[in-house]
Amino acid sequence: MTPVLSLRGATKRFGGLVAVDDLDFDVAEHDVVGLIGPNGSGKSTTLNLISGALQPTAGSIALNGSEIAGLPAQDIARRGIARTFQLVRPLASMTVLENVKAGAVFGHRRRWGRDAEAQAMRMLEKVGLSRRAQAPMGSLTYIDSKRVELARTLAGEPKVLLLDEWLAGLNPTELEQGIALIRSLRDEGRTIIIVEHVMDAIRSLCGRCVVMSSGAKIAEGTTEAVLSDPEVIRAYLGTDDA
Amino acid sequence: MTRPEVQSLSIGTVLFALAACLPFLSDAYLLSIGVTIAMYTVLATSWALFSGPTHYISLATAAFFGLGAYTTALGIEHLPYWLLLPIAGVLGAVLAALVGLATLRLSGVYFVIFTLGLAELVRQIITWGQNMSGTKGLYVLTAITEEHIYWQLTALAALVFLTGWLIARSRLGFAVRILGDDEEVARHVGIHTARVKVLLFMVPGAVAAITGAMLAPRYVYIEPAIAFTPMLSFQVVIMALLGGTGRLWGPIVGVIPFTFLWEAISGTFPNQTTLLLGLAFLAIVYLLPNGFTGLLEAARSRLKGAPA
Ligand SMILES: Nc1ncnc2c1ncn2[C@@H]1O[C@H](COP(=O)(O)OP(=O)(O)OP(=O)(O)O)[C@@H](O)[C@H]1O
Ligand SMILES: [Mg+2]
Numbered sequence: 001m002t003p004v005l006s007l008r009g010a011t012k013r014f015g016g017l018v019a020v021d022d023l024d025f026d027v028a029e030h031d032v033v034g035l036i037g038p039n040g041s042g043k044s045t046t047l048n049l050i051s052g053a054l055q056p057t058a059g060s061i062a063l064n065g066s067e068i069a070g071l072p073a074q075d076i077a078r079r080g081i082a083r084t085f086q087l088v089r090p091l092a093s094m095t096v097l098e099n100v101k102a103g104a105v106f107g108h109r110r111r112w113g114r115d116a117e118a119q120a121m122r123m124l125e126k127v128g129l130s131r132r133a134q135a136p137m138g139s140l141t142y143i144d145s146k147r148v149e150l151a152r153t154l155a156g157e158p159k160v161l162l163l164d165e166w167l168a169g170l171n172p173t174e175l176e177q178g179i180a181l182i183r184s185l186r187d188e189g190r191t192i193i194i195v196e197h198v199m200d201a202i203r204s205l206c207g208r209c210v211v212m213s214s215g216a217k218i219a220e221g222t223t224e225a226v227l228s229d230p231e232v233i234r235a236y237l238g239t240d241d242a
Numbered sequence: 243m244t245r246p247e248v249q250s251l252s253i254g255t256v257l258f259a260l261a262a263c264l265p266f267l268s269d270a271y272l273l274s275i276g277v278t279i280a281m282y283t284v285l286a287t288s289w290a291l292f293s294g295p296t297h298y299i300s301l302a303t304a305a306f307f308g309l310g311a312y313t314t315a316l317g318i319e320h321l322p323y324w325l326l327l328p329i330a331g332v333l334g335a336v337l338a339a340l341v342g343l344a345t346l347r348l349s350g351v352y353f354v355i356f357t358l359g360l361a362e363l364v365r366q367i368i369t370w371g372q373n374m375s376g377t378k379g380l381y382v383l384t385a386i387t388e389e390h391i392y393w394q395l396t397a398l399a400a401l402v403f404l405t406g407w408l409i410a411r412s413r414l415g416f417a418v419r420i421l422g423d424d425e426e427v428a429r430h431v432g433i434h435t436a437r438v439k440v441l442l443f444m445v446p447g448a449v450a451a452i453t454g455a456m457l458a459p460r461y462v463y464i465e466p467a468i469a470f471t472p473m474l475s476f477q478v479v480i481m482a483l484l485g486g487t488g489r490l491w492g493p494i495v496g497v498i499p500f501t502f503l504w505e506a507i508s509g510t511f512p513n514q515t516t517l518l519l520g521l522a523f524l525a526i527v528y529l530l531p532n533g534f535t536g537l538l539e540a541a542r543s544r545l546k547g548a549p550a
Contacts, residue, residue: 051430077432091423102420105413106432112413156432 002065004029004191005050005081005160009059010069012045012215019045021215022059027160032192034206034223038236042215043195044086047162050193051083052076063160080108080159084166086195090137090145097133100124100151107156123151127181143174150181161185161192167201179204199227211235251407258400265389273388277460279501280395281453285474286482286493288402288449291409292442293479294487295422298350301475302341302357305364306334306447308469310454312368315380315464323384323459327394330455331448338447342440358472365470372466379465386459394456402449406490409442418442476519477504484526486533495534 003026012020020042027033035043048054050061052073061069068076082103091099100120104111111119124130127147132140140148146166153161167178179201185192186205196202202209202223209226211219213235219226226232243251264276285303293300310330317326345356372378409415417438421428428435458464477500485496500522508515530537 053426053430072434073426073429074432074434077430083430085426089424089427091420091427093423094419102416102427102431105416106420108432110432152431 001028003027004031004064005193006062006065007046007050007059008062010046010049010056010061011058012042012049012054013057018215020049020056023212023215023217025210025217025220027191027193029191030189031208032186032190032194032206034202034209035193035195035212036197036202036209037212037218041212041235043212044164045215046212047083047164047193047195050076050160051081051162077106077156077158078108080157081162082107082153082156082158082160083162084146084149084153084164086164086168088142088146088149090140090148092137094137095133096124096129096135096137096140096148097121099137099148100155103152103155107153107158109157120151120155123155124148126154126184127151128177143170143178146170146178147181154185159191161190162195163192164195165197166194167196167198175201203227254400254403254407258396258403261399262393262396265392270388273392275501275505277388277392277395279497280392280399281457282478282481282497282501283494284395284399284402284453285446285450285478286485286497287399287406287490288446289478290482290487290493291402291406292439292446293482294492295418296439296442297422298346298353298439298443299479300357300443300446301354301472301479302338302360303446303450303475303478304470304472305357305361305475306337306450307454307457307474308361308364308368308466309333309337310451310456311458311461311464311469312380312454313451314455314458315382318382318384318458323386327452327455330451334451335444335448337451338444339440341447342443343436346439346443347436358475361470361472361475365466368470369466379463381463382458382461384459388460391456391460395453398449398452398456403490405445409445410490414438414441473516473519476523480519480523480526482533484530484533486530486535486537488532488539489535492533492535 005027008024010020010023011018023046035046037043045054049056052071052075055070059069060067063079063081068079091102097117097120100123101116104116104119121130121133124133127150129144129147129151132144137145137148150166163182167175170178175198182194182205194202194206206223208221209223210217211226211232218235219229219232265273289300289303292298313330313333314323314326317329341357341360345353417428417433420431421433421435421438425435454469461468481496481500482493483496484500485494486492507518511518
C-alpha cells in the first residue's frame with residue numbers, strides 16, 4: 001500500500017544552516033506519527049515544507065503518490081493537507097464561527113452557504129466550542145483559540161493533519177482535555193503528524209515516532225522503542241545541558 | 243434574502259432615487275458640487291472595496307481615471323459615447339490586472355510606490371505620444387450636459403454599491419477578509435491569495451476608468467496634466483480613510499464633508515492646497531484611524547455596554 005505522505009531526501013537550508021537535512025519518512029493512512037526532537041531540531045521547518053509555507057531546497061514530498069514539494073501552500077491545502085501553527089493564528093476580526101467556516105469554504109472539500117456553516121458548527125461541536133460560535137475571536141482564552149484553529153483545519157476534511165505543538169502552553173486540566181480531543185481524532189481514523197514536546201501526549205497518542213536532531217532523522221520506530229533509544233535520550237539530554 | 247438585507251437594499255434604493263432628483267432643483271452651484279460628490283463617492287467607495295480589506299494603499303486612481311478620460315477623448319470621434327464607457331472599464335480592469343500581477347505579491351510599501359509611479363508613467367507615455375504627433379491636448383466636444391454627467395455618476399455609484407454588496411456575500415468577499423486578517427492563514431486554508439487580490443483590484447481599476455470616461459466631456463479640453471493629476475489619487479485615499487473603510491457606506495461619510503471643506507479651503511488658500519492635503523492626511527491617520535464609521539461603531543458598542 002502506498003503511504004499517504006512520503007518524504008524522500010527533504011532538505012531545507014537557510015544560508016549556511018541546514019534546518020532539515022535529507023529527511024526520509026512515510027506516514028500510512030490512519031497513522032498518528034509523532035515528530036519529536038530538541039528545540040531547533042527542524043520539526044516546524046519540516047511541517048512548513050510539507051504544508052508549502054516554505055519551499056524545500058531539495059528532495060521530494062509526495063501525497064498519495066503525487067509530488068507536492070514546492071507547490072504553493074494553497075494548492076497543498078486544496079489537495080488535502082491542513083495544519084495548525086506553533087504560534088496560534090486566529091483571524092482576529094472575525095467570529096469564532098467564521099474562523100472555522102474559512103476552513104470549510106476553501107479547504108480540501110469545499111462548501112458554501114448553509115452547508116459550510118453547518119460543517120463549521122459540527123467542527124465547533126467536536127472541539128467543544130459550539131456555544132461560543134457567535135463570539136468575536138478576540139474574546140477567547142488561549143486554549144479556546146487553539147481549539148478554533150484545530151476546528152478550522154478539520155473543517156475542510158483534510159487527508160493529513162499537521163499539528164505543531166498544539167498542546168503547548170496548556171495547564172494540566174486543559175492538557176488532559178486536549179489529549180482526549182486528539183485521541184478522538186485518532187479514533188476517527190484520521191492521519192496526523194504531531195510535533196510535540198509533551199512526552200506523555202506522544203506516548204498516549206502516537207503509535208510511531210520520528211526523532212530529529214540538528215535537522216537530521218536520528219531514530220524512527222514504535223514510540224516505546226524510540227523513547228528508550230540511547231541516542232534519542234542523549235540528543236534530548238544534550239540540549240537540556242546546554 | 244434576510245430581513246436586514248432587504249432593509250438595507252430598500253434604504254439604498256430610496257437614497258439613490260432621492261440623490262437622482264438633485265438636478266431638478268436647477269441650482270448650478272449645487273449641481274456642480276453634486277457632480278464632485280458623486281465622482282468621489284464612486285472613486286472612494288470602489289477604492290475601499292480593495293484597499294479596505296487588503297490594507298494595500300493604492301495611489302493608482304489617477305492612472306485609471308486618466309486612462310478613461312483619454313479613452314473618451316480619443317474615441318469620441320470614432321465611436322458612440324455609450325460604447326466608450328464599457329471600453330474604458332475594460333481597459334482599466336486590464337491595466338489593474340497587469341499592475342496587480344506585477345506588484346501584489348510584493349509587500350504593501352512597494353505597492354504604494356508602484357501605483358503612484360504608474361500614473362506618472364502613463365502620463366509620460368501620453369505626453370510623449372502627443373509630442374510625437376505634434377498635439378498638446380484634445381478637445382472633447384459633445385452635447386452631454388452637467389445633468390447627464392451627474393445622472394451617469396449616480397447610476398455608476400449605485401452599481402458600485404451593488405457590486406460591493408454582492409462581493410461581500412460571495413466567496414471572493416470572504417476570501418479577502420481572511421487574507422486581510424492573515425495572509426499566511428489564507429494561503430493555508432486554500433485561498434489563492436494572489437488571484438483574489440488581482441481580481442479585487444480590477445474593480446477600482448475599471449470603475450475609476452469609467453469615471454474618467456464620464457467626466458471627460460466636462461473638461462472639454464483634455465491634457466495629461468489634468469487627466470493624470472496625482473492630487474486625485476491622494477484625495478480619494480483621504481476621503482475613504484476619513485469615512486472609514488470597514489463599511490460599504492463608510493467612504494461616502496468622508497466624501498461629503500471633505501468636498502465642502504475642500505471647496506472652502508481651495509477657495510481661500512489656492513496656493514497651499516498640496517500642503518493642506520498633506521496635513522489633512524496626517525490628521526486623519528493619527529486622529530481617526532478607523533474613520534467616522536469607526537467612531538460610530540465604537541460609540542454604539544459603548545452604548546450597548548460592550549467593550550469597544
Ligand atoms: N525562516 C527561517 N530563516 C532562518 N532560519 C530559520 C527559519 N526557520 C527556522 N530556522 C532555523 O532552523 C532551525 C530549525 O528550526 P525549527 O523551527 O524547525 O525547529 P523546531 O524543531 O520546530 O524547534 P522548536 O521545538 O523550538 O519549535 C533553527 O535553528 C531555526 O533557527
Ligand atoms: Mg517548532
